[in-house]
Amino acid sequence: MERPSRTPAEREALLAAAGRLRAEVAKAIVGQHDVLDEILMGLVAGGHVLLVGVPGLAKTMMIRAVAEAMQLDFRRIQFTPDLVPSDITGTELLEEDAKTGQRSFRFVQGPVFANIVLADEINRAPPRTQAALLEAMQEHRVTAAGQTMQLPEPFFVLATQNPIEQEGTYPLPEAQLDRFLFDVRIGYPGADEEVAILRATTGRERVPLTPVLTGDETRALQQMTRDVAASDAALRYAASLARATRPDDPTATDLVKRYVRWGAGPRAGQALILGAKAAALLAGRLAVAPEDIRRVARPVLRHRVLPNFAAEAEGVTSERVVEDLLDRVSPPRSELSV
Secondary structure (H helix, E strand, O other): OOOOOOOHHHHHHHHHHHHHHHHHHHOOOOOOHHHHHHHHHHHHHOOEEEEEOOOOOOHHHHHHHHHHOEEOOEEEEEOOOOOOOHHHHEEEEEEEOOOOOOEEEEEEEOOOOOOEEEEEOHHHOOHHHHHHHHHHHHHOEEEEOOEEEEOOOOOEEEEEEOOOOOOOOOOOOHHHHOOEEEEEEOOOOOHHHHHHHHHHHOOOOOOOOOOOEEHHHHHHHHHHHHHOEOOHHHHHHHHHHHHOOOOOOOOOOHHHHHHEEEOOOHHHHHHHHHHHHHHHHHOOOOEOOHHHHHHHHHHHHOOOOEEOHHHHHHOOOHHHHHHHHHHHOOOOHHHOOO
């Protein structure tokens, strides 16, 4: 039976809970407001998030802070070249009953059986191990020891990746990159923020975070996100952005035709709409506006647009292609007044 529509009071209470989460995490993280917002959008939309940034920009700390401020089970997996799939999904142990001497196998669940999974430096593990996350991320279940087991809900994978250190790493294949709703880029802090970081992290005391969002509230926020209205014009705009990334599409821009090998698939359009719904909801609105789609276009598209050899030779990045798309693909005229 479908749940009836939430009352305005219930909606306000859930939005207030999301606001408390943002404020609580901000106690541990200085600056990086856009990054934190994109992580929260991903959580509210029920998607997985990849954080890319050079070492020392608090990627892991940010994820830990989000997990600490939520009443959810949290596990960290440190990806290394010797990590095997069973280290993620779990393994069977042979046990012997001390009284009867009877032996039996018992499956011990791996760290993926948690609500929030931090895949730290995900590109350090070989493809076979990376692939162990695919079914979990897409289906929210794991097949091991001849059984298919559901993962706890809600379930999020928040992964980190270092973009500059390539020795001893295994780039994520396109199929796995596509499983991430957002590719979030973390830049260097501003001058004042960096001073604040030094002040906050070199003293004796660490500010403990209080869990302010429960699992039930998280699931309710995800349901509310799905209920946010997206007009046909908004759907067409998201589809237009995704289609314009494909070199063989008539609507592709000149930059795409020259420098893109593969464009975004239909999942990109789904991510644009889900992300835009999450952005609208966290802004207190129950309908998607063009600025919501534009707000999430960069984290949604930058890892789904694959530059060709000419782009690599001339220094044209997927980021530049996405910026050009946003300049050239306009929202439908009916949406301009929203």
